[in-house]
Amino acid sequence: MADSNILEIIDLRTHFFTDEGVVKAVDGVNLTVPEGESVGLVGESGSGKSMTAFSILRLIPDPPGKIVSGQILLRGQDLLKLPERQMRSIRGKKISMIFQEPSTSMNPSFTIGSQIEEAIRFHQEGRASDVREKALAVLRSVKIPDPRRILSQYPHELSGGMLQRVMIAIAISCEPDLLICDEPTTALDVSTQAQIITLLNELRSQRKTSFLFITHDLGVLSWICTYAAVMYAGKIVEYADIRSLIRTPRHPYTRALIGASPRLDCDRDALSSIPGTVPNLIEPPAGCRFHPRCGRAETICSSQTPSLKEEERGHWVACFTERNGDGAENA
Amino acid sequence: MTRYILGRVIQMVPVLFGVLLLVFSITNIIPGDPVLLMLDVKYSEKEYKEMQAYLGLDKPLYIQFYNHVKGVLKGNLGKSIRTREPVTKKILERFPSTFVLALAAMLIVVIVSIPVGVIAALKQNSKIDYICMIGAEIGISMPIFWLGIMMILLFSLYLGWLPAGGRGEPPDLLHLIMPAFCLATPYMAMTARLTRSCMLEVLRENYIVAARSRGFPEWQIVLRHALRNAMIPVVTNLGLQLSRLLGGALVIEVVFRWPGMGALAYDAIMERDYPVLMGVVLIVAVIFILVNLVVDLSYTFFDPRIRYDTRKG
Known part of the structure; x- marks a missing residue:
């Protein structure tokens, strides 16, 4: 990762206290946005991407939502400790959102x-x-x-x-120093999408603004982002620079996600789909949250939670099956 | 815009004709004979015929109606059977009282219920919200004539703070308080509830979140971004209520002996003074239509998506 980070999210937990139970929409997210870079946050609907973004600006509707723990450091300053008044001078001025x-x-x-x-x-x-x-x-x-x-x-x-x-x-x-884009092209038609992405890319190179770019579209992701984090059921499962993430994905979920995306450069009859659905975040599966849908799940996956580990230089993965002998740790 | 207003004014003609026909029919269908009311208890056939001819009631109904419409078109609403005064004069005497009463009630509605609704929405599901909404529920549930009587009992008879009726000589604010408040009560309750629900809906909109993301303080978001959008249905409703207030004023004017058009209509019904009754109803209908026109035009101010002319944007 780069030497200076504009944004650093440490163990962020944002929960929603509903009548049915506590929805752990964001559950221990660690994420950094290096200065001047564009970091993508990708995942299925309901994986907690947008809630992570809203947490950064402290715009979680309260009640029922609440940021229960963690730190959000903007150039080292913890936004979660700021009084509301000071937070308002951050919103729109230091961090903007589309x-x-x-x-x-x-x-x-x-x-x-x-x-x-x-x-x-x-x-x-x-x-x-x-x-x-x-x-x-x-x-x-x-x-x-x-x-x-x-x-x-x-x-x-x-x-x-x-x-x-x-x-x-x-x-x-x-x-602003940081621009959060919450699926800015999802509601637009494809040709307009391209124009907006091109515009955002230009603005980024001209203004040196850092981006946190939320999307579920890997095509858009690879077009605009230099780094990407894959989010699943409230947790980051993989983080790497965009090239190695797309070319050599390490987490089974990332692989499945890439397998489910259409590509122009290879000839495929049908897109693969990921079996099952995004888990219920009130009572998420024990251990790795992806294990019920994972083809490579082992016994350890259902009992213990893998944490994000730097498997290669700059490539962070949270998966036991990708690990070589360092065993599990309790999280 | 001018075209639109002109169109609406032309539309008034058939509506008012319908109103005239309806009121004329009702006055002739309901039991009671104005001729008898004008005569002594003992009267002869000849006296009856003379009085009938004097009042113009001896002619066939369609002729009576024709004459009435002809008079209205000339601006002549006829003469009172009772006092032989021109109806127009009677209405003009009474109109300011009703206008003041309705306006005061409307002001109370706007000043009280919109802030109450906004506060209840901002503090949704809190004690304040519950108190406001229970208050509104009670306000809607009470019949206003009963509320009026209870208020007279409490504030006039028991506490002796406020006059029980009339407008005062010369008219003063003290006499206005109870009737205006009483008339306003059900509308306050409805408007507060409507404001609350519209406000809750608007506060969930994406543009409110977007405004928050720009760092604006909460008051600015509520008063500038949310309230204006939440007011669109509330203003519509206030317009309709202003028209209905005139109906409510009839009851209130009777309870508080308020010398307005409502009391005039009530007396006219009791005395079978049909020209007066028809005149009052016609004027109320005209006011009703004009108020609705003003409300429709006011939308353009609150909601820029509404335009009444086909100008290209």
């Missing part, structure tokens, strides 16, 4: 301009005319045609792709 569905993430009652300007004005000092100029500048930087006209339009007058550009414009308007 969301899955641009059409529902913009307030329908306000113009695009007033929503961008509101964000700029909140975090930065400046005269009204400066704020407007700044809003136009960020709209230009996300390549929106005719930005002056867009400022006076309402969200319902724009297409999904345009709205996502506006969302990105708002997110980068205060030049």
